[in-house]
Amino acid sequence: MSTGQRRIVRALVDTHGRTYADEAGIRLRDTPQPLYRLLVLSHLLSARIRGSIAVATARALYDAGLRDPRRMAAADWQERVDALGRGGYRRYDERTATQLGEAAALLTERWGGDLRRLRKEAGGDLDRERRLLREFPGVGPTGVDIFLREAQLVWPEAGPTLDPKALQGARRLGLPSDPDRLLDLAGKTEPAVLAAALVRAAVDEGVAEDTLERAG
Structure with missing residues (x-):
């Protein structure tokens, strides 16, 4: 597994690793x-x-x-x-x-x-x-994916999971689209946090560009 891919994941999580629930003020x-x-x-x-x-x-x-x-x-x-x-x-x-x-x-x-x-x-x-x-x-189906993607923090049976939108973000960043490989690259990062960061890369090209630039 390439060091470059680990750097990309680290840069993504460090800069954009925030769940949508957290952004909305939901504890x-x-x-x-x-x-x-x-x-x-x-x-x-x-x-x-x-x-x-x-x-x-x-x-x-x-x-x-x-x-x-x-x-x-x-x-x-x-x-x-x-x-x-x-x-x-x-x-x-x-x-x-x-x-x-x-x-x-x-x-x-x-x-x-x-x-x-x-x-x-x-x-x-x-x-x-x-x-x-x-x-x-x-x-x-999309709403259910979003709910369970974030709820896996408190509903263990829902995770670890990376939904299709998160995997789309991984592909945009040149990362593997296999969930297990992505979770391995992320180390101890909460799957829900990794998933949210990947989704941000999927829906915002600027996030992907920023992440790749930071990863060097």
Whole structure:
């Protein structure tokens, strides 16, 4: 395994190794509110919109008090639209406002507002977790990938994993597209942090260029 590839991974992680949850101000723990906020963030990030806008919108929803499923479901549609707009999420605001309300109602009614109960229902079966997560309106395969990519920090059965978008970033950097080789290159780096950094390289050519320049 080349020293050059290790330098690239180190430069990437050192400069861009920050999870999206952390950027959105979510102190991720295996407790109801952080997990719910991660679900909302994953929903927002899965749309064809800049990650920075999705992160800003997740913060705007939190600042508006829509920080748990009960409050999200109780808010009226216009309140959700306005919060989305303040975050810059205007292209999809009306549809997303509806989906967020429906998803919050489903989480509240079926799992008591607690994603840990969804996890318990899945019984440690990751494929089952994926299927259950996809029941939330607006959360498709990409949204599930994003959620589990970050949730692996607190849900061990979800990792270690690098999703397809992370592997796309690896290819852009000239790194192996085999997850095991990438994890080996990253050493003790948390897989969720490595995955987030690789995703940033996938979606932002500037990140990839900066990383390669730093790696020399």
